[in-house]
Amino acid sequence: MLVLSNDEVGQLLTMQDCMDSLEKMYLDYAHDKALLTRRMDNLSPNSTPDAYYAFKHMGGTWPAEGIQALRLNSDVITHPVMEGKVRRVKQPLANGRWVGLVMLFSTETGQLLAMFPDGVMQHIRVGAANGIALKHLAREDATTLALIGSGWQAETQLMAALAVRDFKEVRVYSPRKESREKFVAEVKPMYTSTNIQVADTAEECVAGADVIMSSTSAMVPVIQPEWVKPGMHISCIKTYEMSPEVIKKCDVVFIHTQAQGKHLDNIMPGTPNVFNESKHKEWVNDKVNGILRFPDIKKLVAGQKPGRQHPEQVTCFVNNIGMGLQFAAAGAVVYKKALEAGIGVKLEDDWFSEDVHP
Amino acid sequence: MLVLSNDEVGQLLTMQDCMDSLEKMYLDYAHDKALLTRRMDNLSPNSTPDAYYAFKHMGGTWPAEGIQALRLNSDVITHPVMEGKVRRVKQPLANGRWVGLVMLFSTETGQLLAMFPDGVMQHIRVGAANGIALKHLAREDATTLALIGSGWQAETQLMAALAVRDFKEVRVYSPRKESREKFVAEVKPMYTSTNIQVADTAEECVAGADVIMSSTSAMVPVIQPEWVKPGMHISCIKTYEMSPEVIKKCDVVFIHTQAQGKHLDNIMPGTPNVFNESKHKEWVNDKVNGILRFPDIKKLVAGQKPGRQHPEQVTCFVNNIGMGLQFAAAGAVVYKKALEAGIGVKLEDDWFSEDVHP
Numbered sequence: 001m002l003v004l005s006n007d008e009v010g011q012l013l014t015m016q017d018c019m020d021s022l023e024k025m026y027l028d029y030a031h032d033k034a035l036l037t038r039r040m041d042n043l044s045p046n047s048t049p050d051a052y053y054a055f056k057h058m059g060g061t062w063p064a065e066g067i068q069a070l071r072l073n074s075d076v077i078t079h080p081v082m083e084g085k086v087r088r089v090k091q092p093l094a095n096g097r098w099v100g101l102v103m104l105f106s107t108e109t110g111q112l113l114a115m116f117p118d119g120v121m122q123h124i125r126v127g128a129a130n131g132i133a134l135k136h137l138a139r140e141d142a143t144t145l146a147l148i149g150s151g152w153q154a155e156t157q158l159m160a161a162l163a164v165r166d167f168k169e170v171r172v173y174s175p176r177k178e179s180r181e182k183f184v185a186e187v188k189p190m191y192t193s194t195n196i197q198v199a200d201t202a203e204e205c206v207a208g209a210d211v212i213m214s215s216t217s218a219m220v221p222v223i224q225p226e227w228v229k230p231g232m233h234i235s236c237i238k239t240y241e242m243s244p245e246v247i248k249k250c251d252v253v254f255i256h257t258q259a260q261g262k263h264l265d266n267i268m269p270g271t272p273n274v275f276n277e278s279k280h281k282e283w284v285n286d287k288v289n290g291i292l293r294f295p296d297i298k299k300l301v302a303g304q305k306p307g308r309q310h311p312e313q314v315t316c317f318v319n320n321i322g323m324g325l326q327f328a329a330a331g332a333v334v335y336k337k338a339l340e341a342g343i344g345v346k347l348e349d350d351w352f353s354e355d356v357h358p
Numbered sequence: 359m360l361v362l363s364n365d366e367v368g369q370l371l372t373m374q375d376c377m378d379s380l381e382k383m384y385l386d387y388a389h390d391k392a393l394l395t396r397r398m399d400n401l402s403p404n405s406t407p408d409a410y411y412a413f414k415h416m417g418g419t420w421p422a423e424g425i426q427a428l429r430l431n432s433d434v435i436t437h438p439v440m441e442g443k444v445r446r447v448k449q450p451l452a453n454g455r456w457v458g459l460v461m462l463f464s465t466e467t468g469q470l471l472a473m474f475p476d477g478v479m480q481h482i483r484v485g486a487a488n489g490i491a492l493k494h495l496a497r498e499d500a501t502t503l504a505l506i507g508s509g510w511q512a513e514t515q516l517m518a519a520l521a522v523r524d525f526k527e528v529r530v531y532s533p534r535k536e537s538r539e540k541f542v543a544e545v546k547p548m549y550t551s552t553n554i555q556v557a558d559t560a561e562e563c564v565a566g567a568d569v570i571m572s573s574t575s576a577m578v579p580v581i582q583p584e585w586v587k588p589g590m591h592i593s594c595i596k597t598y599e600m601s602p603e604v605i606k607k608c609d610v611v612f613i614h615t616q617a618q619g620k621h622l623d624n625i626m627p628g629t630p631n632v633f634n635e636s637k638h639k640e641w642v643n644d645k646v647n648g649i650l651r652f653p654d655i656k657k658l659v660a661g662q663k664p665g666r667q668h669p670e671q672v673t674c675f676v677n678n679i680g681m682g683l684q685f686a687a688a689g690a691v692v693y694k695k696a697l698e699a700g701i702g703v704k705l706e707d708d709w710f711s712e713d714v715h716p
Contacts, residue, residue, distance in 0.1 A: 035626040044419045053465040061402045074468040094469040100716030107411040110432040111452040119714030268393040356477030358458030
């Protein structure tokens with residue numbers, strides 16, 4: 001059983017590799033050759049005031065690569081209000097650290113192949129999904145990118161966008177000045193052929209942009225309807241960040257997946273402060289005549305639903321919720337490359353298997 | 359992070375400890391103070407002929423003990439027909455071993471506390487659940503036990519039964535002569551104050567018994583309606599083993615849990631041979647006026663539903679399906695005792711946590 005670190009995952013998993021593997025997986029998934037292990041959350045009280053314990057897991061079976069993935073998070077969560085907006089903050093209480101893990105199993109033998117923290121892969125796979133959508137939906141001649149948000153997820157959004165389009169100009173806005181400046185200072189040296197600038201207002205950030213990508217931890221709409229102009233592509237990493245008013249101005253809308261949802265939440269009575277997330281009305285799940293209005297990205301990748309038809313259309317990708325299958329796709333790459341490169345700590349297989357029939 | 363072996367789990371977890379902890383958990387669960395992480399199965403094809411890959415997980419949050427448990431099984435499954443009955447056999451393909459794991463997390467800090475194989479705990483918790491039901495439902499003066507089955511689960515059924523009633527005589531029947539004789543030869547020296555005998559027919563086994571416990575891997579009814587006599591307590595470890603005809607002769611029936619079920623199966627199209635299990639009509643889930651007919655064992659433990667009212671009644675416990683919360687209850691005991699005794703292999707906590715926000 002191979003143990004890898006976040007650094008090793010980051011070293012092994014390029015954005016391009018991740019997007020390639022995700023595309024193959026979405027294609028298989030569109031043809032019923034990949035199987036989701038649906039997300040399930042258990043939310044319960046613990047002794048931290050105004051916090052709750054959240055155990056989340058999701059996974060997926062991808063027989064083409066012989067991989068079953070399980071990603072799990074064991075978190076103590078709070079919902080502080082910052083700048084008037086409710087946020088979702090995971091408290092690092094495990095000796096100052098967070099607990100998120102990916103486990104990879106062989107669908108051929110059952111064996112536990114690898115375990116590693118989820119943080120780096122989590123960011124890359126979110127970026128990769130939005131990058132794949134951008135590749136299929138944005139105008140080929142898009143040159144200006146507006147990035148809203150400068151937190152954990154923003155960097156991989158930028159990385160993915162630059163991997164699929166030749167952006168000349170990137171503008172970054174987030175509410176906290178020091179945060180957006182720090183972010184731009186960090187990414188500027190990594191992408192020297194692109195002009196990456198701080199925008200001091202959201203309006204300045206989006207003015208004239210061909211693509212708007214929102215990647216924030218906000219739980220209220222971030223993208224404003226008046227920002228939407230003909231020919232744009234817009235995307236977000238959470239449903240909250242976009243509103244039905246924005247969607248009404250879009251001609252082509254894809255979401256990440258209809259299969260996930262909040263319906264597998266198990267909430268213990270008496271759990272404090274969970275209402276913000278679990279009772280939030282997810283407009284993305286609205287049905288028209290019993291049919292969900294927005295198709296999955298897998299149908300875009302498989303050509304089962306059309307993407308952009310002409311340059312004036314507004315296209316949109318709502319990365320409404322993650323999917324455990326992404327960890328099977330990204331995990332397959334990382335595991336293969338780790339074995340080839342001899343990277344990771346090898347632990348006793350016998351610790352993670354048994355000679356007693358279970 | 360503490361790694362324990364099956365042997366260590368067996369050494370630490372007595373049947374009495376396990377029953378005590380399960381009773382506390384069922385009581386909390388009856389009062390909404392324990393939370394199930396529902397079972398979910400992913401079934402898909404792999405390259406073993408007539409087999410399929412099955413990834414199963416279940417868990418539970420038990421704040422009173424600060425434990426979140428996750429139990430997972432990564433199996434290659436076949437359904438051979440043995441002696442005319444379809445069985446469910448897990449193939450040990452991970453270097454000749456099976457893959458079943460229990461993970462324990464802290465609900466206070468999120469930390470991964472321990473990992474160990476599930477085999478020994480799995481047998482003890484099934485026995486413990488049937489033992490608790492027997493304790494609450496069987497006549498106090500029960501002296502004769504008929505045990506049907508001599509496989510993996512039979513030993514812990516016997517262990518649990520002997521922990522809660524003073525059985526003078528135990529008769530063991532299973533279809534294969536060598537199997538029942540081997541079983542009796544093994545358990546006889548462990549319980550010298552009880553007369554444990556092989557029965558060469560099922561009828562001989564159950565004649566005059568106060569309690570019948572079935573613990574087989576059969577997927578067709580094992581207990582026959584004509585065996586049921588006034589004053590008996592009967593139990594099984596799978597719904598399949600009992601039929602509606604048997605249930606009709608019972609006055610008091612409890613099942614393990616209504617909350618679980620097969621509705622969280624994810625089955626990939628083209629998966630061979632899964633129909634036996636997933637399409638099996640589980641009569642135990644039949645509803646009358648929209649209400650499930652049989653209450654959970656937690657209601658028996660909490661006194662929310664009456665058990666046996668008089669000596670002539672026939673009582674019954676159908677351990678219809680396991681519950682991940684049992685691993686939280688049994689796991690809490692094992693983890694605490696392992697720390698006290700300094701047992702297990704301690705692995706780097708940093709391998710199973712991260713400084714990157716997930």
